[in-house]
Amino acid sequence: MSLPVILIDDESIILNALQQLLSIEGFESQVFNSASDAFKTLTPDWPGIVVTDINMPGMDGIAFLREALKQDPELPVIMLTGHGDISTAVEAMRIGAYDFLEKPFSNEHLLDVLRRASDKRKLVLENRQLKEELSAQGTAGPRILGNNPKIKALRQVLARIKDIPADVLIKGETGSGKDLVARYLHYNSKRANENFVAINCGAIPETMIESELFGFEAGAFTSAQKRRVGKIEHANGGTFFLDEIESMPMPLQIKLLRVLEERKIEPLGTNKAVDLDIRFVAAAKVDLKELVEAGQFREDLYYRLNVINVEIPPLRERKEDISLLFQHFTAIASSRFGTDVPKLDSEQLYKLESHNWPGNIRELRNTAERFVLMGGESVQSEPVVDDGQATGMTLAEKVAYFERSVLQSALQEHEGRLVDVQQQLGLPRKTLYDKMRKYGLVKDDFKVVQ
Template sequence: MSIPIYIIDDEPSILHALQQLLAMEGYQVEVFGDARDALKKLDRDWSGVILSDINMPELDGVAFLREALAVDPEFSVVMLTGHGDISTAVESMRLGAYDFIEKPFSNEHILDVLKRAGEKRALVLENRALKDELDAQTGAGPRLLGNTQKIKALRRLLMQIKDIPADVLIRGETGSGKDLVARFLHYNSHRKNENFVAINCGAIPETMIESELFGFEAGAFTSAQKKRIGKIEHANGGTFFLDEIESMPMALQIKLLRVLEDRRIEPLGSNRHVDLDIRVIAAAKIDLLELVDKGEFREDLFYRLNVINVEIPPLRERKEDISLLFQHFAALASSRFNTDAPRLTNDQLVRLKQHNWPGNIRELRNAAERFVLMGGQTVFDDPTGDEQATHTTLAQKVAQYEKDMLEAALKEYDGRLVDVQHQLGLPRKTLYDKMRKYGLVKDDFKLS
């Protein structure tokens, strides 16, 4: 097993014996003679078990337990106690320790307790991740729809970093949802009641972008008739989103770097400083490091922005989500246009999945809107000329088409295999074999 174990004891002989025992069992073991050193390494996402002695100088076991549980009240902490410390061990259980082990102990007993403590910690973190994912999908504000592993991993990452006071750099292709991810971070964070201010660096003329960002005092330049608050100051307390950061002029990059480092701005024509409490999120559709290498983007600004990096997967890498996303956008369009959304046929669904979607989510949303407006007719191009198709073998194309047809039929009939057999003209055993081949489970397609 790969569970990490922290052992805390001021007796070197006990540390050495326990380290040898647990290392032989496959645990990742780290030992500490001083509980304060172990505390420095703990955070809420740590996945291991703590084995701590009670009687220690400096910081004793009970004091350590209190401080550790202040970091995460659901840590699995097992206390080691001598015969005379039973009352203290019981007190530690009341405070939140997982269990206590009395010295001398047998190897079998301590291994059993640590195994159960590790399983409990794993369950705590799993439930916490599931809750975060559920909150991410059902909470107020923007939602990141999808059930593929890549989009689930993205949601988990965003929920982990939503309140971390660090700037974020989002990387994603055109139309992949960079603005949505930035808004998701804002509206799931403690800043959600403050302003979310977005600016597209590629959409504002170079002559205007500095005054848009920093604002200006009346008389700062010829056309400045009255004072104007800049976008950065307007975002104070909330989130400032810089889209297409790669388009920002080099001269302005220097000023932005100073803002990020000093957390204050000076409006044009003013000597006053405005202190800032903002989170800055920048987004780029190309690799900024390539621009750095070409001398077209400041290296120091890149590393200042890239404290936390978020990569958005392109739609072609999460094709299992296409049906869900398309139906979601079609439902929104039918509501907006006050009309019924046509039902996708199996062939149309297959074509959706075969398309390469160079425009990503934006292209899919537009296709769903056209589908609704045009009654489902002549919406999808023939996918045979798709760029991606030229890079796959005939066997791969056939397998993908077969899997798509099976998924479409299973969805249409809510996992009822008798109806799927009839629709596709397959014997029962052949259908079962093909479902097993493609990892399809009928229960995944049943209506909840």
């Protein structure tokens, strides 16, 4: 997929011709007659390439280049120069331009430079995302483990939105890790040193939830002997997590909507408002849109919460992560219970990956704890449900599935030590590396967490 391109030139004829050429070649482009107007659209991680003329009225190409590289030193900027402007083009290259083309240039030359610049830009952006993920995964606090593409995409989304001052709605099945995602978002944001406050809207009696959320002054009602700070006010400066938001009573939804819109709260028994600086994160295990259509959830509150939508995939859609997650949970359990981590054989791993996991991550964690407590004798307390993971496969698919399971089992047994895995499986080093790359297996994922 080609990256977007910004085209800047004060001659409309040239702009139109370039845009038409790029469109035919599959590039999406934006055109600007003014460099200053184009600069306003740039962001530090804008995922594209800039092609700009040098000689233009107002902000010229050199001035644009200097300002653009201050914002993003690795942005590829291709300069277009007329005959006789070679010294200026050399100056542009010294400043940091990706390349320059002397007019008139061939279409093939321009396209070749664009493709090379596109490849470089993709690599730069991928490296930035990887660094962000490694930084987040290396910090103390919640970690979102997994190599499934949906989980990688989830981590990338969370990295992008962690400091955006907008509320977030998390959707995921029971046990999929909605609380973990909310905590991960908080502890990797600039709010990390402030309070993270969570409340389950379905676990608090309807008669108590209002006072729990908003707090109250002494004498607000019969049993209110002294002032109590509500959960929302306690989260001021940090993050407030509303789990099972679909269970919130309709009258309270109206009051929550007002808080979200005004960023103020009035404790029960007082008219004095408290200003709030809070990120609200809500989570639902059902489709709120369907509840809105059924008249069971306020439409205005739904749209107010749904500024940024994050969806967690169920465990059955990321079965390649089961071995890694199971190993992680068994390491934690063995540390907590003061026992050794039992070894997981290939047959047990097959059972884990064949199970449908209706309880998602929570069910897997409980299974891992039971596995540790029982000394590795069992990985299931209920009959395994084969939902088609192995049945219905072609012979080649079954062989690949078995091969991947054997590799995972060996890597887990030897805690990612590749020399030991080679010896156990009788594989040359290059063959082992090739197979691990084929199945997306990383040795560091199998090191036991201390």
